[in-house]
Amino acid sequence: MQAPAVTTETEAGVRVSRIRWAILALLFAATVLNYIDRQTLSILASSVQKDLGIDDVGYARIVQYFLIAYAVSYLAAGWITDKLGAKVSLALFLGWWSLANMATGWVRNASQLGFARMMLGLGEPGVYTAGPKAVAEHFPPTERGFAIGVYTAGAMVGATLAPPLIAWLALQYGWRAAFVITGAAGxxxxxxxxxxxxSPEGAQPARSAEPIEWGPIxxxxxxxxxxLARLIADPVWYFYLFWFPKYLTDxxxxTLIQVASLAWLVYLAADLGSIGGGLFSGRLIxxxxxxxxSRLVAMACAAALAxxxxxxxxxxxxxxxxxxxxLVAFAHLVFQVNIGALVVDRYPMRSVATVFGLIAAGSAFGGFASTYVVGQLASTGAYDGxxxxxxxxxxxxWLIAWLSVRRKQ
Incomplete structure (x- = not known):
């Protein structure tokens, strides 16, 4: 009577393995959608500004609404993820930002546009708090870095796909339809x-039974x-993502065509760093x-290359x-993926998303602050500096990260 039981357990293990890779594929697709929806406005900015009568100052203010909402949302998104679980929370977050993106296609003035983008900013961080939660539930430490790297790479794929996809939709159906279609895809x-x-058997009741203890966190x-480490390091990525193409032209x-035809190299390097960085630390484990x-060693290698x-x-x-x-894009994604895996390794599953959200907020606030500083320097042509x-x-x-985790928690 034992043989059937062993077979059943083996089959269950295979089934779980297949589910976790399907979950990882869906997390990857979610980050692709995340970046496509985020970039739709920047790609169609000229058409939107013309139709709605928005000048560059007004457009900059609308972008700031998104960034502020995005940064603040991280502070709550992790807590919501831990309370509701990865499945329900990511469904709510993605549904929220998809509706916000669709609503952008129906706006009639600058105020409505600003509100729609603020709603988008409130929803989008959820994929980056639910993702670590799902990885913590379904992947062992040896595979966590790779799993985080794979779904993080989806952002670069989304950034690469967005320009031609959005441009084609706008040319075929108009800019309003482009927002509605990309939002509906969610x-x-x-x-x-x-x-x-x-969710793993028994995981959901354990999560809901224990409240998040904010004091120890x-x-x-x-x-x-x-x-703080993310606040300091992530402005490098924001600079290469948003200002490096401008540097090459200015x-x-x-030419714009030359930059557009070569920009994919930076995204490809980022994808290689995202996946390779996770594989490297997993191999060390x-x-x-x-x-x-292993995460700190991988981060040290990245900090030496950048x-x-x-x-x-x-x-x-x-x-x-x-x-x-x-090379810098490659190094940064190695650093980012492993600091994310370090969080998943270090903190208990019931509060890992809450902690991840607080740490990721450092990235958002760092990007928000650095955009102003870089803009001031770039306006004077001081790119060398x-x-x-x-x-x-x-x-x-890296030094700050090492000092903060070198002692046992």
């Missing part, structure tokens, strides 16, 4: 997610240290290195400049 994802996702210096004489130490971007300040040829920019400054940030962030 509800197709939502139906599949609700059918596929399964807020007193834990590693929470604030890792948040300072290096490249399999070789006997403790999970937390300062090479300072060489761009000396204005090498276009080929070396693109190679160095791609920006590259030198950016080269210092990853080593500083």
């Amino acid at each position: 509800f197709i994802w939502l139906a599949v997610w609700l059918l596929v996702y399964r 807020l007193r834990d210096r590693s929470v604030w240290g890792l948040a 300072q290096r004489g490249m 399999r070789s006997g290195v403790a999970p937390a130490r 300062p090479l971007g300072m060489l761009i300040a000396f204005q090498p040829g276009i080929g070396p400049t693109l190679a160095l920019g791609s 920006i590259f030198l400054l950016m080269g210092l940030l990853h080593p500083t962030a």
